[in-house]
């Protein structure tokens with residue numbers, strides 16, 4: 057494939073981000089961050105400095121009320137105008153997914169593109185309590201083309217023992233032609249304004265880039281489901297001293313699932329599974345607290361985006377597990393048009409509920425065994441849904457099974473941030489050398505899309 061050097065560099069960066077690492081983690085660190093003072097925008101915001109020692113966790117700035125917040129957005133350059141994207145209108149929904157599909161991953165023109173669907177946005181941006189004016193866009197005045205987007209959705213968080221009324225910020229995207237023009241700070245200020253007007257002052261967001269200052273850092277892990285396809289599209293390489301046949305054999309999963317009583321989540325399970333999930337999540341320090349209505353929306357509503365299962369035996373539900381689908385379009389490949397990607401989402405198990413200490417060795421062993429079987433089984437479900445790779449992060453209790461189940465450590469990290477809230481670091485499931493921490497595991501219980 058002929059490419060200009062810029063494109064080739066981007067492609068290399070994308071492949072690096074997505075490709076399955078061969079297990080050599082020795083040289084892997086997050087990119088060197090700037091000094092706090094060099095973050096021209098972020099140093100003006102209510103966020104922690106890198107060197108902050110946090111004694112008292114809680115909000116940073118508490119002095120404002122919605123009345124103090126301007127009624128109007130900041131002005132944009134003349135060619136652009138603010139808009140509220142109405143996702144109930146199919147044309148405007150299309151605008152968002154065209155913008156994101158073409159610009160969300162920098163390198164899309166080269167080989168892969170995220171293939172967001174309308175269903176995905178309806179699911180992730182229109183949960184209970186969603187507000188139209190929190191879907192913020194910038195359009196060109198002349199053609200009306202959507203060139204930038206950022207979204208907020210309501211979320212109640214628990215940060216250690218405190219409930220924090222918040223929003224989750226996601227899908228920040230600026231058209232490639234408008235990059236490096238300092239539009240990001242303006243978009244962030246505008247979504248902040250609209251959220252503050254509703255008397256909400258905290259936000260959770262994640263980013264691959266290092267900003268002041270991560271509350272937790274997790275690492276991606278990838279479990280090949282269809283190794284030969286991943287190899288053929290350039291998603292993974294052939295390790296030295298291994299043959300293709302060996303690699304295929306290594307990643308071949310059993311034909312059938314193994315857990316008795318595994319079946320799809322149904323409406324009649326909601327009360328029981330809701331309680332199970334809430335109890336399981338109580339072990340973590342950074343959690344999204346769902347209402348029952350939110351639970352339904354998140355786990356039951358959208359066929360072909362989210363898949364949820366329970367394990368029921370003798371009338372009792374012992375486990376819950378879910379994953380979502382976000383495929384890539386493969387460009388310029390004669391054989392393959394799409395790469396199916398499953399992302400492990402929320403799960404819960406009562407395997408160690410008999411132990412008050414989460415790190416009790418006996419309880420840990422029980423949970424490890426249960427999760428090994430459960431996650432193997434959902435990997436099989438994902439494979440049967442024609443997904444080619446199953447992704448998970450080092451959050452939750454995932455480090456108990458990532459290595460066992462052949463999830464390769466990825467090159468990508470995900471930083472978790474809280475806006476206007478100081479907090480001591482929360483374990484992201486990584487040891488100092490960035491390998492998965494099977495002992496301390498992670499205290500991050502929230503899973504961001």
Ligand SMILES: CCCCCCCCCCCCCC(=O)SCCNC(=O)CCNC(=O)[C@H](O)C(C)(C)COP(=O)(O)OP(=O)(O)OC[C@H]1O[C@@H](n2cnc3c(N)ncnc32)[C@H](O)[C@@H]1OP(=O)(O)O
Pocket residue numbers: 094095096097098099159160161162223225226227228229230231234235236237238239240241244247248251252256257258259261262263264265267475476
């Ligand atoms: C209470 C309510 C509060 C609500 C708000 C809470 C905060 C929400 C925060 C947002 C959470 C988003 C969560 C997600 O969706 S993370 C996903 C981000 N999106 C993408 O990666 C898609 C592809 N990339 C793009 O569209 C652009 O490259 C973006 C838009 C990322 C940057 O565009 P561009 O490259 O043209 O930059 P600029 O010239 O406009 O602006 C430069 C400034 O922007 C800072 N920057 C760069 N990347 C990010 C980033 N991912 N989060 C926060 N800040 C970021 C950068 O450090 C610099 O500031 P400073 O270094 O000078 O200080």
